[in-house]
Amino acid sequence: MIIGGALAGAAAADEAEIVAGIEAFFAAGDIAQRVEIARRIELDPAYERARVQGWLHQADLFRPLPPGRHEIQVSLAGGQTRTVVLRIPKDYDNRRPWPVIYALHGASGHAADIISYVQHVLGDDVERYVLAAPDRYGDTAIHQNEWPPTGEHPAALLKVRQTVHVDSDRVFVMGYSMGGHTSWTLAVLHADQFAAAIPLAGTFTMIVADRLWPTFLPNVSNLPVLCVWGAGDTQDNRHRESADGGIAGSNRRLRALAADSAPSLTMIELPDKGHRDVVPPADDLAQAIGRTRVHHPAEVRHMFRHVCQGSAYWLEAHRWTGEQWTDRQRTIVLREGDPLAANLDFEEAAARQYRGLLGELRGEIDGQEIRIRRKKISELTVWVGDGMIDWDRPVILHTGDLEPFEVQLQPDLYICLSQAARTWDFDRLRWAGIRVRPSAGTPYLVTPKTRFPALFPEPSKKK
Numbered sequence: 001m002i003i004g005g006a007l008a009g010a011a012a013a014d015e016a017e018i019v020a021g022i023e024a025f026f027a028a029g030d031i032a033q034r035v036e037i038a039r040r041i042e043l044d045p046a047y048e049r050a051r052v053q054g055w056l057h058q059a060d061l062f063r064p065l066p067p068g069r070h071e072i073q074v075s076l077a078g079g080q081t082r083t084v085v086l087r088i089p090k091d092y093d094n095r096r097p098w099p100v101i102y103a104l105h106g107a108s109g110h111a112a113d114i115i116s117y118v119q120h121v122l123g124d125d126v127e128r129y130v131l132a133a134p135d136r137y138g139d140t141a142i143h144q145n146e147w148p149p150t151g152e153h154p155a156a157l158l159k160v161r162q163t164v165h166v167d168s169d170r171v172f173v174m175g176y177s178m179g180g181h182t183s184w185t186l187a188v189l190h191a192d193q194f195a196a197a198i199p200l201a202g203t204f205t206m207i208v209a210d211r212l213w214p215t216f217l218p219n220v221s222n223l224p225v226l227c228v229w230g231a232g233d234t235q236d237n238r239h240r241e242s243a244d245g246g247i248a249g250s251n252r253r254l255r256a257l258a259a260d261s262a263p264s265l266t267m268i269e270l271p272d273k274g275h276r277d278v279v280p281p282a283d284d285l286a287q288a289i290g291r292t293r294v295h296h297p298a299e300v301r302h303m304f305r306h307v308c309q310g311s312a313y314w315l316e317a318h319r320w321t322g323e324q325w326t327d328r329q330r331t332i333v334l335r336e337g338d339p340l341a342a343n344l345d346f347e348e349a350a351a352r353q354y355r356g357l358l359g360e361l362r363g364e365i366d367g368q369e370i371r372i373r374r375k376k377i378s379e380l381t382v383w384v385g386d387g388m389i390d391w392d393r394p395v396i397l398h399t400g401d402l403e404p405f406e407v408q409l410q411p412d413l414y415i416c417l418s419q420a421a422r423t424w425d426f427d428r429l430r431w432a433g434i435r436v437r438p439s440a441g442t443p444y445l446v447t448p449k450t451r452f453p454a455l456f457p458e459p460s461k462k463k
Helices: 002-027 031-043 049-058 111-128 152-163 178-189 209-220 246-261 282-288 343-355 413-423
Strands: 068-075 081-088 098-104 130-134 166-176 196-200 225-230 265-270 299-304 315-320 359-366 369-375 377-384 395-398 405-407 432-436
Touching: 002 031, 002 049, 002 413, 031 413, 049 413, 068 152, 081 111, 081 152, 098 111, 098 152, 098 178, 111 130, 111 166, 130 152, 152 166, 166 178, 178 196, 178 209, 178 225, 196 282, 209 246, 209 299, 209 343, 225 246, 225 282, 246 265, 265 282, 299 315, 315 359, 359 377, 369 377, 413 432
Parallel strands: 098 130, 098 166, 166 196, 196 225, 225 265, 369 395
Antiparallel strands: 068 081, 081 130, 299 359, 315 377, 359 369, 377 432, 395 405
């Protein structure tokens, strides 16, 4: 018994050294230092790759936060800043990960308003979640005119992950009215960041929406969306009866379209409600916020406007090529044979033109074969994590424009920790990567020498 106890004590000591090594990795700014730390951890007799996720969460990387409301500032491109209000639950413990609800207020509201709403809806269960609410945010719809996009919501979510000990597999976006529109936008453009999206009293709004919905809905194939609205929500933003039925009419058309094409959508109309006082049914809400994020779906399809929106599960775009959908006013070009008199045909011509300006990532995993297709993207990384492939067998990557690339991948702790430090996502771990860069002639493995662009547009540096 004494020998067994001594062995257990030694294992615990080694494990403590590994956790300390992870803390040192995050503190180190030099790549060579980080490589040396990662290799030292891998040589530790107590090292087990399956335990790295747990060790990341054990590391002392977060300061304690008292219960109540706190404000954090997020630096954005163009010299802007965004305030994000945090509501920390009464039993918050920075030593364990917490689920987060990213809450989005309406057009005339503030962060405090949506926090109060979520508290009302969840009741006592609100103490099980950290709430994070950006105040006076932008990026509300896919067709937003501001260009280039600031990437403010991914930047805010990263700042939250760096401040609060987050369970990245249980981050939910919930918004009301304009916040509902924005919840749809984030669900579509950043589906891989969330476990579920809950747009309330809002709709999937964008230019020629009915014609472009089929283009974007495949983005949420792996993300559950709970959309709830009132049957009487039929007015426009000037409180006049809307010709197209307002939010209710839009969501009814979306529900009909999505019935076969988007099984991940749950669309609920409340017969006795208008735009105010919409509350999701308790059972449906509990099911939505009880979900965990999908890590590595076998099939990915992702459409987007800008490279900072080009991250989808195990695919990450780095460089755009060709024309794109900017804030420039566009002239809609009709094809020969397009009827001039029919407005719907004009809308289809507009949608066709916008589709041609979108970037696209597609990926499919079939055993040891990975197939990718891309449009408007000249450079990307294919990330590989546990559950995607058999590490003991070679992988064949098909890119469409290059010869098939066959390689034997090895899980690399440096790659895992460096990406965890880059994204502060400790739950979907990346153990290897293949860089696709046509100018290089052939795909190649991600190594410590591989450089990555910023995850979103970088803040302007003051002179």
